[in-house]
Amino acid sequence: MTTPRTQRAETTTGLHVRGGIDENWDRWVGRAPVTLRHRWISLAEGRIPGGLRTFGLPGPDGDRVALIGGVMEAPTGHVRFDPQRVLSGGSVGEGVVAEGPHPWHGLSADALFPSCLLMGPNYESAPTGPGARDPQVLKEYVRALLDWCRAQGIRSVSALFLRPDHPEFLDALRAEGFDVVPMVDRCDMDVTWDDLDGYIAGLRRNRRFAVRRELREIAEHGVEISERPIGDDEPELVALRAQIVTKYGGVPDAEREAGSFRHLRDHFGPENVWVVEARKDGALLSFTMLVRDGDQWTALMSGTDYEHPDASFTYFATMFYRPAELAPGQGITTIAYGLGTVQAKRVRGCTVSTLLAAGLVLDGSH
CATH class of the missing domain: 3.40.630.30 (Gcn5-related N-acetyltransferase (GNAT))
Structure with missing residues (x-):
């Protein structure tokens, strides 16, 4: 049994990483999806492998942008929450990254772990904070995240359930070499x-x-x-x-x-x-x-x-x-119906959007 990494605040090359989420989180997340607000995150934070952490890019008045996630010491095998299984094609039978591509196919756990995972615990993820839509801030954030991960000896970085309506963040990931692939469909009904x-x-x-x-x-x-x-x-x-x-x-x-x-x-x-x-x-x-x-x-x-x-x-x-x-x-104004039974939801008035997964194996790890 592995020992979880210590949940203490850490700052390396611009990134501020701390355990949990701040009590004033909701004051600055802006118009983030409701499931990325404090009470929704705390409702299901146990789904985050390795313990919930906040990965923030500091600014003069708090984080300019932040995401939540954790550091995994080993794969869990979870059909949706294990990035190795998701990005290697191991969850195709459950409709996760069903059409591929599978950029981590054939990679061993030793090549990928420890691994940093960015993931909201309620099946959708997105950057939050005043810089969440700023391309330059997001580029700085991704670079700072990768610098922190390398300094910690982390071998891979992933993000699951990424919302497609944050193209600036997706572009910032791609610019640093992340593979970004379709993961699962979610359904929402606009009233x-x-x-x-x-x-x-x-x-x-x-x-x-x-x-x-x-x-x-x-x-x-x-x-x-x-x-x-x-x-x-x-x-x-x-x-x-x-x-x-x-x-x-x-x-x-x-x-x-x-x-x-x-x-x-x-x-x-x-x-x-x-x-x-x-x-x-x-x-x-x-x-x-x-x-x-x-x-x-x-x-x-x-x-x-x-x-x-x-x-x-x-x-x-x-x-x-x-x-x-x-x-x-x-x-x-909106009824969120989440994942699964997409066709039944679509024909009854739901809009379907495809959530994305992203992964990057860090240099020298395989």
Whole structure:
């Protein structure tokens, strides 16, 4: 078992590296995606291999630009969070860098580790700070990062889940020799309508007919769709989560699921965590959990009773149709749907963007 590197503040050739994130992080990150704000990072920082660090380029009033990540002593084998597996083609079967290229294919762990990984823990990464869009600042940042890594004896540098709407950062990486490749698709729904009819009108013709038919069948079966804040105890949600975990080959863990619900409620506040649910005669058929941050909802968890004969289409109603109906009145401008099931999300109004992965093997390491 390897010993993690000490989480202390380190400054080398212009880069300031420290463990964790500053309490005033949100004051200067600007209009960064909500998942790159403090409470989202702290929600899932355990996903960062080697412990969360901030890699910042100092300026007179704090970091000019910063990203979060960690230093890995060895590969973890994680399908999405291990840069060696991702960039070598080891996750193609799971749809990660599915089309290639795979710049680290054939490279050994000894050639790549220790490795510096830049990664947001919530499946999207981007530079933050006042210089996040400044090409010159970003070039200086990448050079300072590489100097720091070389001074630490690090053999490779990578970045996962990079947002494509930061071309200045992607250009700065390419200029220093990084291979930048398509990684995975993510889905977001921009709310541009005023009501449910407006949402449906924006879909393709065949899909409009299908959605209206699904909603009609749900109503004809006596299923009611409603929403509420998350409660103190959610045994029904836990039971449906067990079904979905089993469906996709996992082992249900009721205690873990219940703990996740409590953690979300306590972390964001119950007023910001909504459960959209489908019920018939009081029985829960399906649910989707929405977490609010500003004018964005993020769909985080869902579940369906696959054994109930009237559960057909209720997943789509709780995941897409009811949130789309509610969003305008709640001041929501975007609903984030994340990774996976891209086609189902696309045909129901989501915009698809391709997140990127970048990697560089440092000179003399292989």
